[in-house]
Amino acid sequence: MKVELISIGDELLIGQTINTNAAWLGQTLSNFGARITKTTTISDQAAEIISALNTVSNDTDCVIITGGLGPTNDDITKHTLAKHYGLALKMHQETLEHIEGYFKNRNRPMLESNRLQAMLPDGCRVLRNKNGTAAGMWINSGKQVIISLPGVPYEMKSIVEEELLPLLTNKYNPSALYYKTAHTQGIGESFLAEKIRDWEEALNADALQLAYLPSPGFVKLRINSYKGAADAEKINRYFKELEAIIPEALYGYEKETLAEVVAKLLVGQNLKIGTVESCTSGLLAHQLTTIPGASEYYQGSILSYSNALKTKMAGVDPNLIAQYGAVSQEVACAMAEGGREILEVDICVSTTGIAGPSGGTDEKPVGLVWIAIATKEKTRVKSFQFGDNRERNLTMTVAAALNFLRFELLPLT
Amino acid sequence: MKVELISIGDELLIGQTINTNAAWLGQTLSNFGARITKTTTISDQAAEIISALNTVSNDTDCVIITGGLGPTNDDITKHTLAKHYGLALKMHQETLEHIEGYFKNRNRPMLESNRLQAMLPDGCRVLRNKNGTAAGMWINSGKQVIISLPGVPYEMKSIVEEELLPLLTNKYNPSALYYKTAHTQGIGESFLAEKIRDWEEALNADALQLAYLPSPGFVKLRINSYKGAADAEKINRYFKELEAIIPEALYGYEKETLAEVVAKLLVGQNLKIGTVESCTSGLLAHQLTTIPGASEYYQGSILSYSNALKTKMAGVDPNLIAQYGAVSQEVACAMAEGGREILEVDICVSTTGIAGPSGGTDEKPVGLVWIAIATKEKTRVKSFQFGDNRERNLTMTVAAALNFLRFELLPLT
Numbered sequence: 001m002k003v004e005l006i007s008i009g010d011e012l013l014i015g016q017t018i019n020t021n022a023a024w025l026g027q028t029l030s031n032f033g034a035r036i037t038k039t040t041t042i043s044d045q046a047a048e049i050i051s052a053l054n055t056v057s058n059d060t061d062c063v064i065i066t067g068g069l070g071p072t073n074d075d076i077t078k079h080t081l082a083k084h085y086g087l088a089l090k091m092h093q094e095t096l097e098h099i100e101g102y103f104k105n106r107n108r109p110m111l112e113s114n115r116l117q118a119m120l121p122d123g124c125r126v127l128r129n130k131n132g133t134a135a136g137m138w139i140n141s142g143k144q145v146i147i148s149l150p151g152v153p154y155e156m157k158s159i160v161e162e163e164l165l166p167l168l169t170n171k172y173n174p175s176a177l178y179y180k181t182a183h184t185q186g187i188g189e190s191f192l193a194e195k196i197r198d199w200e201e202a203l204n205a206d207a208l209q210l211a212y213l214p215s216p217g218f219v220k221l222r223i224n225s226y227k228g229a230a231d232a233e234k235i236n237r238y239f240k241e242l243e244a245i246i247p248e249a250l251y252g253y254e255k256e257t258l259a260e261v262v263a264k265l266l267v268g269q270n271l272k273i274g275t276v277e278s279c280t281s282g283l284l285a286h287q288l289t290t291i292p293g294a295s296e297y298y299q300g301s302i303l304s305y306s307n308a309l310k311t312k313m314a315g316v317d318p319n320l321i322a323q324y325g326a327v328s329q330e331v332a333c334a335m336a337e338g339g340r341e342i343l344e345v346d347i348c349v350s351t352t353g354i355a356g357p358s359g360g361t362d363e364k365p366v367g368l369v370w371i372a373i374a375t376k377e378k379t380r381v382k383s384f385q386f387g388d389n390r391e392r393n394l395t396m397t398v399a400a401a402l403n404f405l406r407f408e409l410l411p412l413t
Numbered sequence: 414m415k416v417e418l419i420s421i422g423d424e425l426l427i428g429q430t431i432n433t434n435a436a437w438l439g440q441t442l443s444n445f446g447a448r449i450t451k452t453t454t455i456s457d458q459a460a461e462i463i464s465a466l467n468t469v470s471n472d473t474d475c476v477i478i479t480g481g482l483g484p485t486n487d488d489i490t491k492h493t494l495a496k497h498y499g500l501a502l503k504m505h506q507e508t509l510e511h512i513e514g515y516f517k518n519r520n521r522p523m524l525e526s527n528r529l530q531a532m533l534p535d536g537c538r539v540l541r542n543k544n545g546t547a548a549g550m551w552i553n554s555g556k557q558v559i560i561s562l563p564g565v566p567y568e569m570k571s572i573v574e575e576e577l578l579p580l581l582t583n584k585y586n587p588s589a590l591y592y593k594t595a596h597t598q599g600i601g602e603s604f605l606a607e608k609i610r611d612w613e614e615a616l617n618a619d620a621l622q623l624a625y626l627p628s629p630g631f632v633k634l635r636i637n638s639y640k641g642a643a644d645a646e647k648i649n650r651y652f653k654e655l656e657a658i659i660p661e662a663l664y665g666y667e668k669e670t671l672a673e674v675v676a677k678l679l680v681g682q683n684l685k686i687g688t689v690e691s692c693t694s695g696l697l698a699h700q701l702t703t704i705p706g707a708s709e710y711y712q713g714s715i716l717s718y719s720n721a722l723k724t725k726m727a728g729v730d731p732n733l734i735a736q737y738g739a740v741s742q743e744v745a746c747a748m749a750e751g752g753r754e755i756l757e758v759d760i761c762v763s764t765t766g767i768a769g770p771s772g773g774t775d776e777k778p779v780g781l782v783w784i785a786i787a788t789k790e791k792t793r794v795k796s797f798q799f800g801d802n803r804e805r806n807l808t809m810t811v812a813a814a815l816n817f818l819r820f821e822l823l824p825l826t
Binding site for chain 2: 012013014015016017018019020022023024025026027028030036037038039040041042043048051052055057179181188189190191193194200209210211212213214215216222224275277280281282283284285286288289290292293294295298299300301302303304305306308309312313342343344356357358365367385386387388389390391392394
């Protein structure tokens with residue numbers, strides 16, 4: 001079942017509104033087993049709507065249009081569709097009663113423009129909108145189905161879930177697109193591709209597709225199958241293999257975040273954590289507390305931006321700072337070890353680096369970061385060389401610190 | 414100047430990634446004076462790319478394609494464009510050197526797949542990508558210009574701002590839409606509209622348009638003029654008037670951030686700042702250090718998530734916590750005052766609240782936050798009631814704290 005989406009609205013074209021409807025429909029319909037082949041966004045003009053309909057591919061089964069069904073003058077989708085498909089507008093009694101009830105329940109006067117919303121193309125199948133006054137429409141056009149939905153997200157979503165999907169199931173009995181996504185941190189896209197080349201080739205030979213989705217510090221790996229959930233076990237097996245190839249990078253699946261994975265490991269081992277941060281200045285602590293119930297494992301942090309506070313608050317020997325500099329292996333370790341005692345935690349992570357844009361030297365360029373993790377038994381420390389963008393260096397540092405922490409917390413197997 | 418956008422990527426079609434690139438490009442190019450007539454999202458397949466190019470309207474001046482320029486096998490945009498426009502791929506020396514430098518600076522090995530990213534269509538104009546290895550391309554095709562950009566947002570954005578817009582200005586000299594944006598914090602959109610109604614009416618009567626652009630905690634107010642920079646002074650006058658109407662909310666213009674405004678006030682008065690954070694756990698400190706050179710005014714913070722650390726690190730009397738609870742006016746003040754002494758700063762901001770989703774009571778519901786600001790002379794404290802979304806409550810708390818701080822730092826006039 002192939003689907004094209006058409007989103008109508010100037011606010012989408014000029015970027016005042018981000019097109020989350022298309023993303024939601026894409027996700028919902030993919031999970032349902034449809035294949036989204038194209039989404040098009042156009043302005044609120046009849047000629048544009050007709051032009052978009054005319055460029056729909058012949059092998060598309062279903063076109064879903066969102067937007068332009070409101071009561072005001074700039075809402076023209078319904079009129080345009082009725083004219084294009086040669087259907088007269090006719091008062092739809094059930095919809096009229098729903099609209100009347102809608103206003104009565106809210107003690108608000110009903111305007112003529114609202115009454116006219118119940119005028120619907122004769123012969124279309126009406127998709128009820130329990131959350132608003134703009135009904136959805138199902139129009140058959142040859143082998144294709146044209147669906148028109150309101151653009152207000154929560155109205156659109158409830159029509160899709162309650163009215164549209166059951167009808168589509170009846171008609172198409174779709175075979176599912178099945179996909180699963182793994183998350184990796186700390187290996188660049190091309191280096192990763194190199195590292196997993198044999199694995200990827202085996203995957204492709206097995207009629208599965210791999211997509212790389214990079215973002216700063218991370219690469220998502222998604223395996224697609226058009227054979228539906230039948231391939232689920234096979235895909236799980238491939239991911240299990242991948243875990244053994246890149247254990248230091250692969251940290252989770254689907255909606256799992258790195259912070260969640262770390263939180264689970266901490267809670268599972270009943271460990272309390274704190275941080276001593278210099279360059280990241282709270283961004284790491286914030287990530288650790290994005291999870292509801294973070295107080296179960298997170299105690300607190302020292303943000304020692306100045307050298308004086310590194311000594312006063314985290315107990316770093318000022319001689320170490322004088323000898324090695326604040327951005328050094330030695331100071332990173334001292335921060336984590338000092339913080340662990342002062343914050344009275346089991347594990348303490350420190351960050352110290354040169355976020356930029358200035359402050360770099362030949363020996364210690366902008367983007368150099370040291371991260372240390374102190375536990376009762378040992379202190380581990382690593383250096384990283386990121387780029388020259390301040391904000392991004394901080395994001396990358398936090399991602400690297402969380403993944404370093406995750407790897408340290410993994411039970412030995 | 415008419416522009417069509419083509420976004421490439423299965424992750425967009427299946428809704429795994431929301432197409433924020435299209436929104437950003439729509440906004441940036443509209444502001445620049447271009448008109449976006451259509452955006453299309455297609456999958457990573459050559460036939461789809463060619464089909465999308467073939468349905469571009471004849472009167473479109475410029476097509477901007479994003480995505481599919483990475484080093485891995487699923488990145489096919491460059492090859493497809495080269496073939497479609499009959500251009501051979503040729504090593505582009507400057508790009509090669511840039512890629513080599515990119516890896517060298519990061520102490521990372523450069524792979525053959527990265528070297529091949531410097532193979533670009535012969536005859537295209539190269540748009541330099543200082544943030545990554547995938548160069549942008551400008552291809553002339555008859556009267557139309559075809560632009561290909563990487564899909565990674567921050568790479569795409571910097572290429573557009575630094576390389577593409579200057580070239581488009583040279584070529585099309587777009588008729589200027591002149592606009593200026595003011596930033597407000599702390600007043601909801603409809604309440605704000607009510608408060609500035611007379612001012613807005615005067616504006617409209619003067620042939621200027623006002624747009625409200627809300628986001629959590631903030632509303633941007635943009636005045637548009639289609640008469641170009643000729644209206645600049647008039648618009649400035651209106652904004653001056655507005656400053657007097659909502660001084661507590663209006664904090665800056667254009668690209669100014671609230672943190673920048675606060676930083677300027679601190680530096681101007683030679684004040685050192687620190688924070689003692691509970692619910693925000695570093696997010697406020699992070700905001701204060703997003704600005705290069707933050708060490709001029711920012712010293713450090715105590716993140717006392719647990720009550721024990723509120724006492725141990727920030728010197729809060731445990732009896733206060735027992736009597737009033739950690740989320741209270743009294744504890745907020747004690748945190749700010751204690752932090753000011755321990756961190757040895759001139760001014761200290763504290764946050765304590767119930768971020769949610771759980772932990773609320775009838776008396777202290779989820780979303781309740783106390784913020785205090787302690788200086789040598791006095792401590793000021795305020796409470797806020799936000800909503801039930803954890804992440805959003807933290808964002809709103811930081812925005813409110815920074816704006817509270819800004820207003821306290823304003824010189825008396």
